[in-house]
Amino acid sequence: MAIEPHRKDSPFGHQCCDPQEQLRKEILLDQFFKEKPGLSNLQQAKDIDSHLGFKIPKIERKLLKKYRAYYKKSDSSNSKGFHSESETWVGLHPQVLLTPYAEIHRFLTFLKSYDPKIVVDLGAAYRRIGIVMSNILPTAQFKGFEIVTERLEEAKRVYASLLLENCQIEHQNILDDSFEIPDADIYFIYDFSKLEDINLILRKMYKKIQRRNFFVVAKGDTVRTLIEAKFPRFWSNQRPIHSKEWSIYSTSAKLNFSLSRLEN
């Protein structure tokens, strides 16, 4: 079922005169972010974005006008430069750039039983995780870091319209030497940049294991391959859980759930 943007009679059954209030009620409904049979996760995510008032395609088009696309060579013949030395994926289709809401809903639903208090997204873009958290982990704190100002500002605008609490969003180059990764119970990384950049962040996170335990949810081939090959202590005590799209690694707690149960 496609979601029509800003209908007064909501497709989720809530009817309310104030559209903002209605949206706030809708995102608290369990079925709002759940996978929909017959609808791809990407299409569902696109529908939810426009229902929430995100203008992501417009912002991504503007970024592409201003900066060189990630797939173009870095030669001097092109007047546009890359956004930064970090890979910001300008030119990538927005629905590939971002983790679908239904995927986030699945891994947060599982991790909810561990009562996480702080969730950190390293390279957070439009901060979909914070929005899904308001549904599944309403009292947990979300911290997202993003280097592209335009993405950050759009996330702030939508967060303000949804009156989301417990969400901290910061403009930050996470590769800066001075950046300290905050303590968290769950770290989420979706291949935010090149292999060497992801490696640097994983090395910083690795040092935290001596002090505290946490989960890493990793999406993308680069981060998953790096963790498996070079960072065994993220997972060696516990067998990781692998879905097609993401993996969960635990530095200590037993991951005692069946993915097939979660998929049903």
Ligand SMILES: C[S@@+](CC[C@H](N)C(=O)[O-])C[C@H]1O[C@@H](n2cnc3c(N)ncnc32)[C@H](O)[C@@H]1O
């Ligand atoms: C693949 S997207 C994932 C976005 C989000 N975590 C999600 O899964 O929906 C990676 C994001 O990391 C951002 N990024 C890349 N390098 C970064 C850096 N050095 N510091 C902060 N953010 C960065 C990119 O701009 C992009 O928005």
